[in-house]
Amino acid sequence: MAASGAETDLVSFGIVGCAAIAQKNVRAIQLSSNADISACASRAHSSCVEFITATRAKTKTKTGSLPRAIEGYQALLDDPLVEAVYIPLPTKLHLEWAVKAAEAKKHILLEKPTATNLEELLKIVQACCDKGLQFMDGVMFMHHDRLQCLSSLVGDPLFGPVKRVGVNFSFAGSQAFLNGGDIRTRPDGDPLGCVGDLGWYCIRIALVAFQYRWPTYVCARASVCTPDGIPLDVSGEVVFEEAKPDTLEPPHVLTFHCSFLHPNRQYVEIVGDTRVITFDDFVIARSEAEVSLQLESFPVAGPLIDRHCRVASRIDTYRFQGCRQEQRMIENFADCVKHIRSGKQADLFWPHVSIQTQSVLDAVMRSVRKDGAREQVEVPKGWSHPPTHNS
Template sequence: MTQSTNSPSHVRWGIIGAAQIARKNWKAIRMSGNGVVSAVASRDLSRAEAFIHDCCMEVPPVTFDASGQATLARPVAVDDYQQLIDRDDVDAVYIALPTSLRKRWVVAAANAGKHVLCEKPMAVHADDAEEMIGACRANNVTFMDGVMFDHSQRLPAMKQVLAEPGKVGTLRRVQTHFSFCADDSFQSDNIRANADLEPHGCLGDLGWYCIRFTLWAADDRLPTAVSGRAITSYEGGNVPAEFQGELKFDDDLSAGFFCSFRCVNQQTATITGDLGYVTVDDFVLPFVDAESKWQLHQHELQVDNCRWNFGRHSVGDAVREHASGEADSQEVRMIRSFGESVLSGTPDARAADIAMKTQRVLDALRRSDAEKGAWVTL
């Protein structure tokens, strides 16, 4: 039995996969102001029930009647993904399944006329990603991958700094680093070390963000060529545990990144020009704060005979934006933006395009790694 129809001002969500990240997006849907959770699916019904119970205890869900009046309403637990997709009270699905399973269910959702928010990396191969986005376009539904920082107000504010004369100048280099140190059980127990479920390992889990930040800095342009190597791997070299990549663009801009399951927590980005550089210490998951911050640096070396002075010139800036779990935080902005696209009937073309570009770069990096770091053109 389906729940009562919600107000047209709200998107009714179905969550496929009871992953940990889905708990964060459960709250984001509640905080978005334009979404409600109707159902949660897991192959194990008891897991879906436990997920709903735990999330309800912290963030009670609501539904809305035709007049916009909110009432408490517990989402339905189901043990079949297609059953959730076919529900009349689901307008959009959030797919939090392992990468190797995403294509099937993205295509199924799109063919059922449901909008899709998909975790990253979006696919095993770029050909699969093209098919997924093609199905969404053919059915006139929105596709978006779950890169939350895309929706932070910090990015447009930083872009203004990068464009301002006399600050950074012509961009020359983008450098990113995203890592965390996994525990001893990670290789045997975590799906991110499993070639069948998450074949891209740290490159898909962490490097996806590094690639995405680089594309943002390059105004969504694809690089002309990439080179990448897995430094350490799991499963006999099949799943990257540490990965480094280089990207070259057509205007002398270059970029590099490092991602790892074996280094301490670090989420740093540097954008360097010929006049200055911008640094961000938390470009993926902002530090707990009511502001998202960055710094502009224009250090100066003064040499006069025997006197050598390297002068520090750094200026901090920020946007007012909570790190998580509030109406202005990046994951809530992501859900709200997705909902606005759904409710307006206008799929977000940039969301699908940038996800596809990220996948194409990832694919090229995997090919380069297979060719021992050779440069691969895009």
């Protein structure tokens, strides 16, 4: 039997649902310095055993045994050896099982999209707050060294206010995928389709770039939906600050395209006054060995060309080596849990940024349903201030 994390220094994880995405995070738990895997639960015992044995090499606990296979999610939640849960269930099931997990006093790492709408997420977060539990969503890129660098670059006064974030995130779903063969195209799985699966990341990276300000409104359109109305290809704009024509100030916006109908693109550009940040693998790093970020700096506002040549810009390439973002996510989450063990509060930065993302995503979905109508972003009571990490 696996050791209880609470009794050792390691945070002991249970996996609620043996989805494919779970393999990545089970490996991350195994690689982490401060967490271990205790058990996996599935509705059917057999599929849980299958998941564990199929990934045998990667799912061993730190004591060398295999994690326990548990039939039924509630049985895992009732297990006293499990201190925290990772929930990769279909979005439609998040409210039910995340609230049950909180009631069972398990800290929660919840796969994105966190809920089918903001109301559900607020219930989940409230359940966590009521029990003093840590909540975090599964956006791995938040934990990459590159993101800390990005935050620091856009926070530099020389960057000036961020004026534009442009993001393209797509991948080509197979015909089976697109025709309901994946939870992301099924009404009973993730009814938010490409908005929930890909748009979530587009919105999140913009929130980072705009330093977690609340945007005001959203316009978005789906060009293609499934017969059930699940969006497969969506373009939109999220306005953080409207244009000020009197001072020739452009709007401060995110423009995004997310789609299951195009080959993989993961391009992001963040445009300031005289500086531009770009990288082309913002969600899934091209390599664990090294990723990069390009900062282009222009000397001053002025004409594009100076006599025959382009105005010289300076290009700095920042490189980040050996960072496994999913491992960092597990470690950051487990650190929060350990802080709570030692009597500190949960870090509200994480639920805050999930709530912001979900609220913008809700506005995108409302706009999509109204063919691009302008939809205000709801700021739920108590979450209006920019989030900060608890110290």
